Amino acid sequence: MATALEKAEAPDLGFEPQKDAKAVExxxxxxxxxxxxxxxxxxxxxxxxxxxxxxxxxxxxxxxxxxxxxxxxxxxxxxxxxxxxxxxxxxxxxxxxxxxxxxxxxxxxxxxxxxxxxxxxxxxxxxxxVSADPACVVTAAHLAEELRRLKLAAGNPSYSRIAWRTAQPRSTVGDMLSGRCFPRAEVYEAVVSCLLHLAQRLAPHRQAEFGSWMDAFWRVAERRYVLGQRRRRARS
CATH class of the missing domain: 1.10.260.40 (lambda repressor-like DNA-binding domains)
Known part of the structure; x- marks a missing residue:
């Protein structure tokens, strides 16, 4: 509780201080x-x-x-x-x-x-x-977008650097990360492992995401297979 002296010496601000001000959104x-x-x-x-x-x-x-x-x-x-x-x-x-x-x-x-x-x-x-979120992936286009976000989170390494680290052709890496084609499982696994390893230096928890990235791959692969079967039945 303020004393009489403290009250007397308190400066006159010309307004009452706002209490419980709402935090800025x-x-x-x-x-x-x-x-x-x-x-x-x-x-x-x-x-x-x-x-x-x-x-x-x-x-x-x-x-x-x-x-x-x-x-x-x-x-x-x-x-x-x-x-x-x-x-x-x-x-x-x-x-x-x-x-x-x-x-x-x-x-x-x-x-x-x-x-x-x-x-x-x-x-x-x-x-x-906002980190890349493989849990939201449903289509190949979604997967390509999230992979590009993972690449940025890994420090945006060049295709050549990823190709060297994964022993994959640079064109194969570029086609996968640009979304031009859907990768084979072994290529996808190698590239994702590389990007997660690089991103781990910035965020150590990322290595635990590997299972989620593989789940996303097989989810998209299964969807592509089902849609392909439907198109073939429609043509026959």
Missing amino acids: TPLAAFARELNTLRAGTPFRELARRAHVSYTALARAARGDGVPSWTITVAFLAACDVTDEREKARWKRKLEKVRAWERNSLLSMQGIDSAKRLRAERKASGGSG
Whole structure:
């Protein structure tokens, strides 16, 4: 309790200090809040069923647990019946602003020099705080996008460096990571192991993700097989 002397010496600020001021909402929190408003209480499992993606990926996006990829954001919008191209473009601009905020926050917190700044920007440009999420993968296109994000998280090594470390042709590595073709299992396993090993230097927990990446591969491979069978039956 303030004494009479302390009260007398307290400066007159001209206003009463604000108590229990509301914390400033970050762009990421605002993005997550708008996603929650959009889903209007619809269970995440129902959204996942509509969008054909992992419900945990949708829940993470709505919690603000890292910046979601554009693939997950589009799936979220589709599950909430947002199909207008202009509206999707508006959401994409919002996501880009969140990523820019994340990148700037990362750089300001680390206080790094220009040489390290480039590496941090490469990490942040693909959402390293958002890290690649193999659990959300359903299609080959999804898998290619998440692999590119993993490559960024690994420090964005060149195709030549990955090819040297995995004993695979550079063209094979490039075709896989660019999404031009679906890889063989042994090529995929070698490249993912290499990228996780490189990323482990930045985030030691990443090595534990190998099983999830292999699950994603076989999930996509099975889907490709089923769709191929359907197309063949349709032609016959």
